[in-house]
Amino acid sequence: MPAPIEFWFDFSSPYSYLASEKIEELAARYGRKVEFKPTLLGVIFRTTGGVPLTELVPPKASYFAKDFARSARYAGVPFKHPTTFPIATVATARAFLWLQSQDEALANRFLHAAFRAYFSQDRNIGEPEVISALATEIGADPVALARGVQEPAIKDRLKALVDESIARGVFGAPTIFVDGEMFWGHDRLPQVERWLASGPF
Amino acid sequence: MPAPIEFWFDFSSPYSYLASEKIEELAARYGRKVEFKPTLLGVIFRTTGGVPLTELVPPKASYFAKDFARSARYAGVPFKHPTTFPIATVATARAFLWLQSQDEALANRFLHAAFRAYFSQDRNIGEPEVISALATEIGADPVALARGVQEPAIKDRLKALVDESIARGVFGAPTIFVDGEMFWGHDRLPQVERWLASGPF
Numbered sequence: 001m002p003a004p005i006e007f008w009f010d011f012s013s014p015y016s017y018l019a020s021e022k023i024e025e026l027a028a029r030y031g032r033k034v035e036f037k038p039t040l041l042g043v044i045f046r047t048t049g050g051v052p053l054t055e056l057v058p059p060k061a062s063y064f065a066k067d068f069a070r071s072a073r074y075a076g077v078p079f080k081h082p083t084t085f086p087i088a089t090v091a092t093a094r095a096f097l098w099l100q101s102q103d104e105a106l107a108n109r110f111l112h113a114a115f116r117a118y119f120s121q122d123r124n125i126g127e128p129e130v131i132s133a134l135a136t137e138i139g140a141d142p143v144a145l146a147r148g149v150q151e152p153a154i155k156d157r158l159k160a161l162v163d164e165s166i167a168r169g170v171f172g173a174p175t176i177f178v179d180g181e182m183f184w185g186h187d188r189l190p191q192v193e194r195w196l197a198s199g200p201f
Numbered sequence: 202m203p204a205p206i207e208f209w210f211d212f213s214s215p216y217s218y219l220a221s222e223k224i225e226e227l228a229a230r231y232g233r234k235v236e237f238k239p240t241l242l243g244v245i246f247r248t249t250g251g252v253p254l255t256e257l258v259p260p261k262a263s264y265f266a267k268d269f270a271r272s273a274r275y276a277g278v279p280f281k282h283p284t285t286f287p288i289a290t291v292a293t294a295r296a297f298l299w300l301q302s303q304d305e306a307l308a309n310r311f312l313h314a315a316f317r318a319y320f321s322q323d324r325n326i327g328e329p330e331v332i333s334a335l336a337t338e339i340g341a342d343p344v345a346l347a348r349g350v351q352e353p354a355i356k357d358r359l360k361a362l363v364d365e366s367i368a369r370g371v372f373g374a375p376t377i378f379v380d381g382e383m384f385w386g387h388d389r390l391p392q393v394e395r396w397l398a399s400g401p402f
Contacts, residue, residue, distance in 0.1 A: 048258045057249045059370035063385060073402050074392050169260035184264060187388040191275050201274050 006177040011089040019186035030196035038093035039165040078120040087126035098148035212290040220387035231397035239294035240366040279321040288327035299349035
């Protein structure tokens with residue numbers, strides 16, 4: 001089986017959410033799996049001088065707010081702009097990583113549930129009680145999860161992933177690597193598909 | 202006939218070039234014409250705090266250089282990264298506008314010839330002698346053109362277009378308006394097509 005696709009994301013990134021709803025089906029069509037790798041845009045932006053979409057100057061900020069919603073409708077993905085945006089996603093990312101260390105399928109259910117909760121149900125997935133509720137909803141043990149996210153190994157794992165993303169030139173999310181080739185943005189999924197279908201171009 | 206599509210561009214924008222190679226055919230499939238409107242990203246960036254792609258921090262700059270070329274291959278459009286990039290495009294935009302004031306079809310031939318000269322033949326289309334050569338190549342009178350670009354009405358027209366683009370929230374190029382709806386980037390052409398095919402979404 002060919003190498004998995006790496007999908008780098010931040011739980012606070014709307015375009016990551018849109019792409020997360022498509023990437024596994026796309027990968028599966030070409031016999032690939034998806035490796036979900038959280039990073040933290042807040043940390044990345046401090047090294048690249050990037051700016052959160054909401055801190056852009058007014059014409060850009062209002063365009064992007066509109067573009068999220070329109071791109072979601074275009075993709076057929078439910079979307080409602082969160083009241084609190086962006087949010088700190090350290091706890092959410094650690095919860096995902098702890099689940100991943102236990103059971104990858106469960107972790108992936110958490111990922112989709114968290115993205116949908118934030119971007120279509122206006123639930124603040126940065127808050128511990130929302131993370132616990134999501135754990136219960138996907139059939140994970142919220143008590144074990146709350147303990148798990150405090151493990152030094154999980155904290156170290158997230159830090160290592162953030163460092164790795166920066167080292168590999170990730171400056172935004174989603175960033176997808178296919179056979180080492182980097183694609184930034186949900187709008188590069190057609191190019192990802194071309195690569196999967198017929199190789200380097 | 203429904204209203205034309207507005208295509209705002211800068212002759213120094215590679216993604217404008219890519220989209221310029223597709224937009225007329227796309228519009229024609231839905232019974233629309235394209236109104237080409239030059240603006241100046243250098244002026245826009247001073248008002249929006251935008252940064253030319255090449256002045257981005259290293260990981261972004263190298264990604265975009267790669268993305269231009271890959272997106273061109275994906276689109277089937279010849280592309281060779283210009284040696285001098287970006288360039289001042291005031292003279293090129295004025296040349297286009299003077300031709301447009303004389304003969305729209307001729308102006309559109311100039312537009313495509315200039316984009317291709319810059320982005321596939323490494324000719325510096327900001328230079329007067331290259332603009333003259335392009336005029337000859339498309340069957341325009343280079344002497345009349347050189348005189349035309351000095352006309353106050355042409356200078357005013359470009360200034361008015363730049364002001365209009367800023368007033369309407371244009372912050373990058375290409376920016377496409379369909380029935381007043383704004384789409385930024387060549388990668389939004391599929392959404393433009395959806396709009397043309399079935400209206401607002």
